[in-house]
Amino acid sequence: MVLDALDRKILAALQENGRMPLSAIAERAGVAPATVHERLAKLRAAGVVRGFEVNVDPHALGYTVTALVHVRVDLAAGLDKTVNELAAIPEVEEVHLITGEYDLVVKVRARDTVHLQELLLTRLHKVPGFVRSATEVCLTSPLERHGPLVKPD
């Protein structure tokens, strides 16, 4: 799908505030609310807009530890199954297949280091095809946006 300037204005507004009223977006973009409504429906239908999410502070949920776990897997064992099992873990937030020495990088949230150890030993290291892992612990995360910024140009 090709995005025009109006589509990008709508997306940029929703990146600022995902619950912004369509009427407010319409005002910003200089069109009628009904137009925004129709555009948004098309963006949804085309898969450009996948959905809307709430941004919750992980600390408030009791998660104080973020870690990036690099995982090497036996690719012969069926990568899909491995990925699906990882994605089904509530504490797993991102799974990427990457180039390089490791095959996957998995972003994990844990309540504390004890919980992290438990996740690693009893969950991540037990997924199908697991070979070994290397973990980087995040001290702070100054930026955690969701998706690249839309340039409304």
Add this chain to the structure above:
Amino acid sequence: MVLDALDRKILAALQENGRMPLSAIAERAGVAPATVHERLAKLRAAGVVRGFEVNVDPHALGYTVTALVHVRVDLAAGLDKTVNELAAIPEVEEVHLITGEYDLVVKVRARDTVHLQELLLTRLHKVPGFVRSATEVCLTSPLERHGPLVKPD
């Protein structure tokens, strides 16, 4: 702030759909809409809810390449300044301070490999205190959630 079962139900509903009407959340949680409204205001005020975001498919915006760039910096040069410059780059989506051989990991979206090279050479490698970097290119990203799942238990 301490979250009770109702708070978690509200957050879980908003994780499914960040634009879900408060009335629908109220029905799911078995309370009045006004109650949800008040709880949400408190969750916002307490910083538990940081905001709402739209989840846009990066491919639709023309970003086909995702990369995790590990960066080693001269910490004496003022880490805050380094982080701020990175966070100001629109193509930068996450910045984490990590333990280990590198100091930062930066998640970047690029239109293509040419754009990635440009970002690395003309932007990331020019931030204050930059020493060296190592880049992992993401082939696919089967899971990209935003925050750990709230368990409504």
Add this chain to the structure above:
DNA sequence: AATGAAAGTTGCATGAG
């Protein structure tokens, strides 16, 4: 594809329990 108007929902403030 965009609009304005109409009809149906929803959000929000108030006051009461």
Add this chain to the structure above:
DNA sequence: CTCATGCAACTTTCATT
């Protein structure tokens, strides 16, 4: 803290251009 009520604001549909 939770809820019921009422009004303002918002979303959605549809006929029109």
